[in-house]
Amino acid sequence: MQTIAILNQKGGVGKTTTAVNIGAGLALLNKKVLLIDLDPQANLSYSFGILAHELENTVYELLNGETELKDVIIKHGNLDIIPSNLSLSGAEIEFSSLPGREFLLSERLQSAQDYDYIIIDCSPSLGLLTLNALTSVNEVYITLQTEFLPMQGLAKLLETVDIVRKRLNRNLEITGIICTRYDSRKNLHNEVYEKIKQYFGNKVFKTVIRDNISLAEAPSFGQTIFEYRPKCRGALDYENLSNEILKRGKIN
Amino acid sequence: MQTIAILNQKGGVGKTTTAVNIGAGLALLNKKVLLIDLDPQANLSYSFGILAHELENTVYELLNGETELKDVIIKHGNLDIIPSNLSLSGAEIEFSSLPGREFLLSERLQSAQDYDYIIIDCSPSLGLLTLNALTSVNEVYITLQTEFLPMQGLAKLLETVDIVRKRLNRNLEITGIICTRYDSRKNLHNEVYEKIKQYFGNKVFKTVIRDNISLAEAPSFGQTIFEYRPKCRGALDYENLSNEILKRGKIN
Ligand SMILES: Nc1ncnc2c1ncn2[C@@H]1O[C@H](COP(=O)(O)OP(=O)(O)OP(=O)(O)O)[C@@H](O)[C@H]1O
Numbered sequence: 001m002q003t004i005a006i007l008n009q010k011g012g013v014g015k016t017t018t019a020v021n022i023g024a025g026l027a028l029l030n031k032k033v034l035l036i037d038l039d040p041q042a043n044l045s046y047s048f049g050i051l052a053h054e055l056e057n058t059v060y061e062l063l064n065g066e067t068e069l070k071d072v073i074i075k076h077g078n079l080d081i082i083p084s085n086l087s088l089s090g091a092e093i094e095f096s097s098l099p100g101r102e103f104l105l106s107e108r109l110q111s112a113q114d115y116d117y118i119i120i121d122c123s124p125s126l127g128l129l130t131l132n133a134l135t136s137v138n139e140v141y142i143t144l145q146t147e148f149l150p151m152q153g154l155a156k157l158l159e160t161v162d163i164v165r166k167r168l169n170r171n172l173e174i175t176g177i178i179c180t181r182y183d184s185r186k187n188l189h190n191e192v193y194e195k196i197k198q199y200f201g202n203k204v205f206k207t208v209i210r211d212n213i214s215l216a217e218a219p220s221f222g223q224t225i226f227e228y229r230p231k232c233r234g235a236l237d238y239e240n241l242s243n244e245i246l247k248r249g250k251i252n
Numbered sequence: 253m254q255t256i257a258i259l260n261q262k263g264g265v266g267k268t269t270t271a272v273n274i275g276a277g278l279a280l281l282n283k284k285v286l287l288i289d290l291d292p293q294a295n296l297s298y299s300f301g302i303l304a305h306e307l308e309n310t311v312y313e314l315l316n317g318e319t320e321l322k323d324v325i326i327k328h329g330n331l332d333i334i335p336s337n338l339s340l341s342g343a344e345i346e347f348s349s350l351p352g353r354e355f356l357l358s359e360r361l362q363s364a365q366d367y368d369y370i371i372i373d374c375s376p377s378l379g380l381l382t383l384n385a386l387t388s389v390n391e392v393y394i395t396l397q398t399e400f401l402p403m404q405g406l407a408k409l410l411e412t413v414d415i416v417r418k419r420l421n422r423n424l425e426i427t428g429i430i431c432t433r434y435d436s437r438k439n440l441h442n443e444v445y446e447k448i449k450q451y452f453g454n455k456v457f458k459t460v461i462r463d464n465i466s467l468a469e470a471p472s473f474g475q476t477i478f479e480y481r482p483k484c485r486g487a488l489d490y491e492n493l494s495n496e497i498l499k500r501g502k503i504n
Pocket residue numbers: 010011012013014015016017018039043122123124180181182209210211212213214215216217219262263264399400401402
């Protein structure tokens with residue numbers, strides 16, 4: 001089983017869009033996938049047409065022990081989804097004094113054993129919720145928008161993963177960099193893409209996710225890109241990325 | 253004096269780009285402007301070429317009382333800037349048990365009286381730092397990227413402003429909506445823009461900030477759009493927006 005957190009404390013860099021569409025892409029390759037929405041803004045849940053604000057059983061109730069894993073899962077075709085909603089926004093403060101507060105999710109996930117992939121969509125922060133993601137997985141994929149400002153937080157991001165590995169989760173490793181919203185006509189994007197390749201070498205996935213408005217439209221219909229417009233560039237890119245993830249397999 | 257927080261807990265929707273360029277635009281109209289970077293990621297500071305990670309006096313030292321307002325300000329032409337850096341990322345937890353923890357910034361700003369505009373760039377969150385911004389200003393501008401996912405957090409955003417107004421700051425009001433990264437060729441953008449206008453009516457600024465790569469390039473040179481490429485669409489849009497802000501004046 002591969003367990004992956006999609007991470008970047010910079011906002012709007014395609015974390016949710018990537019979690020949705022590699023989750024769906026891997027499910028289309030007949031893999032058993034669990035997607036976890038760990039953002040109080042519940043963008044992943046809304047992207048599947050889940051009316052997050054109406055739910056009583058979400059990842060928040062799972063974390064505070066009110067509900068069991070099997071009662072919180074929503075099925076979307078081949079995909080299992082643990083949704084989120086705004087009740088999660090109180091979680092950071094609410095759980096901050098609990099002993100083992102960074103391990104609430106990993107404890108609940110111990111009964112989730114029969115998946116090929118568990119993929120966690122994180123919020124743009126390095127707070128307690130994201131720490132819960134980082135102690136529940138072995139791998140981190142960073143989505144990077146190929147522009148200047150999104151690159152500024154990278155040092156802090158790598159430092160945080162380092163600290164978590166030393167203190168909380170010896171298995172944690174950044175195993176993939178996904179370049180998103182790339183537009184080859186823009187010099188800035190090409191320059192930043194080259195810098196990313198120089199710095200991260202083989203961790204950078206060969207598949208780059210290009211800027212494609214269909215990827216922004218699909219969630220408004222509650223559909224993955226494969227359901228919404230299976231032949232567009234966005235679908236092609238995420239299909240290629242899913243295949244590349246599958247081929248890489250478990251990194252040791 | 254107009255005091256404005258640039259707010260949206262959704263990431264990557266142009267808060268920083270807007271703070272930088274309306275700050276600069278208003279300064280070019282000979283207004284005395286103070287820009288405050290309240291994001292630990294310090295994107296606003298980096299956008300002015302300030303090497304945030306090397307600084308000893310930042311907004312963090314101002315909040316915890318270590319330094320005075322005059323010692324933390326960095327000048328950029330006509331603009332005064334209070335920079336941030338990563339040390340601010342500990343602030344939410346560190347200050348969380350202080351009495352009056354939401355009023356640390358407003359207390360420090362009491363000596364900042366001779367500005368025409370104080371503009372605060374917020375991080376993509378509704379946590380303690382952002383609450384400090386909301387108790388320090390009378391007005392909120394929301395930057396909205398005209399796509400589906402960025403619209404999902406709006407209800408929570410409005411609710412938070414409401415709660416702050418009732419409990420912490422009776423003067424707080426959303427007085428402006430700025431549509432950013434707009435691309436008129438995209439149907440999705442036009443649909444979302446229409447919805448925004450329907451919902452917010454007159455609060456929506458007539459000037460829409462169009463998608464323009466120069467706006468993403470300028471910060472990599474430590475320049476505002478007016479310094480970097482004064483005739484590009486991004487400069488034109490932010491110039492028009494600054495003029496519109498000036499004309500609106502204090503809303504009462
Ligand atoms: N490749 C792409 N092409 C076009 N639009 C995209 C692409 N990837 C993401 N988007 C759009 O960009 C916006 C931000 O993407 P997304 O919400 O996935 O980022 P995020 O990192 O999850 O943001 P947050 O930090 O707020 O959680 C959304 O409107 C999304 O639909």
